[in-house]
Amino acid sequence: MTSVTLSVNGRQHVVEVEPRRTLADVLRDDLGLHGTHLGCEHGVCGACTVLVDGDPTRACLLFAVQCQDSSITTIEGLSKDGALHPVQQAFTDNFGLQCGFCTPGFIMLLVGALESHSVGNDEDLVEVLSSNLCRCTGYRSILQAAKQAAAELQAGAGKGAR
Ligand code: FES
Numbered sequence: 001m002t003s004v005t006l007s008v009n010g011r012q013h014v015v016e017v018e019p020r021r022t023l024a025d026v027l028r029d030d031l032g033l034h035g036t037h038l039g040c041e042h043g044v045c046g047a048c049t050v051l052v053d054g055d056p057t058r059a060c061l062l063f064a065v066q067c068q069d070s071s072i073t074t075i076e077g078l079s080k081d082g083a084l085h086p087v088q089q090a091f092t093d094n095f096g097l098q099c100g101f102c103t104p105g106f107i108m109l110l111v112g113a114l115e116s117h118s119v120g121n122d123e124d125l126v127e128v129l130s131s132n133l134c135r136c137t138g139y140r141s142i143l144q145a146a147k148q149a150a151a152e153l154q155a156g157a158g159k160g161a162r
C-alpha cells in the first residue's frame, strides 16, 4: 500500500492505496464520490471524466498514486453555495440527459474545455463532445446545452475583462 494525498474539490484526503488502483475507483470507493461514473473502464466512453489541474481527464486511465500534488475536481465540486455551475444549469434547461449515466462526464468535459477558453465556435463544441459517448439522447440536446453554457461563460469572461 502507498499513502497518497489527494486534493479533491478543495479538500485534502490522505488515502492508503494499492498502486494498481485507478483514480476513478479511489474517488468512488474510498472517497464516496459516486458522481464519477464508470462505463467502459478502458478510456473510450468518457463517463469517468474529471478535471485534473483543470484538464478533462479519464479517471479510469490514471492511477490514484499519480495524482499526488494535483488538484482534482469532480461533478460534486462544481456547484457553489447551492447554485449550479452554468454547464450544469444548461444541461437542465435543455434536457441534455436521459438516463444521466454519461452526464457527469460530459459536464466535466465541457467545464474543462470552456474554462480553458479552447472552444471558439460550434464546430469546436462538436469536436469536444465527440470525445464522450451517450447511448440515449442523440447528442442534439447535449449540443444545445453546450452552446448555452459556452455563450454564458463567454459573456461572463467578457464582463470580467472590463
Ligand atoms: S470509464 Fe473511463 S473512459 Fe469509459
Ligand code: FES
Binding pocket: 096, 097, 098, 099, 100, 101, 102, 103, 133, 134, 135, 136, 137
Ligand atoms: S443520458 Fe444515458 S448514456 Fe447519456
